[in-house]
Amino acid sequence: MANRLKITGIDHPGVAANDVEQLADWYCEVFGYEKWFRHRNAGPLNPVWMLKAPDGTLLEVMPKDDTARPERTTWTPGWSHLALRVANLEEAIAFLDTKNVVWGGSVINAIGGGKVRTLYDPDGNMLQILERIPG
Numbered sequence: 001m002a003n004r005l006k007i008t009g010i011d012h013p014g015v016a017a018n019d020v021e022q023l024a025d026w027y028c029e030v031f032g033y034e035k036w037f038r039h040r041n042a043g044p045l046n047p048v049w050m051l052k053a054p055d056g057t058l059l060e061v062m063p064k065d066d067t068a069r070p071e072r073t074t075w076t077p078g079w080s081h082l083a084l085r086v087a088n089l090e091e092a093i094a095f096l097d098t099k100n101v102v103w104g105g106s107v108i109n110a111i112g113g114g115k116v117r118t119l120y121d122p123d124g125n126m127l128q129i130l131e132r133i134p135g
Contacts (some may be wrong), residue, residue: 005056007088011081012057012058012060013059013060013079014061014062015062015082015123016063016065017062017063017064018123019048019094020046020048020061020063021047021130022125023061023121023123025063026121026122027051027061029057030096030099030101031053032053032086033051033059033101034052034053035049036049036051036052036058037048037050037094046063048060048062048063049061059082060123063092066121069124074126075105080126080130081118081125081126081128083116083127083129083130084128084130085129085130085132086129086130086131086133087131089107089114089115089116089117089130089131092129093107093129096119100126102119102120103118104117104118105117105118105119110130110132113132114130114131114133115131116129116130116131
């Protein structure tokens with residue numbers, strides 16, 4: 001259809017952090033992101049980091065405001081979580097255990113196939129690691 005916007009994919013999710021530098025470092029250390037671009041317009045004490053994953057996708061880490069964090073579940077309305085794909089879920093879990101991550105449950109079947117496990121970053125944001133089964 002000529003009257004439709006052609007989206008090529010998701011550029012980045014964004015996460016508002018208590019401490020931008022600390023949370024950006026955590027994503028780099030734990031998930032292999034690299035600090036790609038630092039934007040200082042948020043103020044010298046509150047930069048915004050664009051992190052790049054090994055596959056080139058981006059994650060924005062920005063300073064939070066004073067809005068209270070609502071209590072959330074996976075099914076709470078609105079954006080819920082960030083699911084990160086891994087090649088081997090068992091190996092990913094073993095590695096994340098060495099980083100003392102906070103798990104949000106056990107391994108369950110992923111919608112659409114595969115296995116998934118929920119965890120939380122240091123700011124309490126919900127993440128999932130997910131292994132898809134080929135085919």
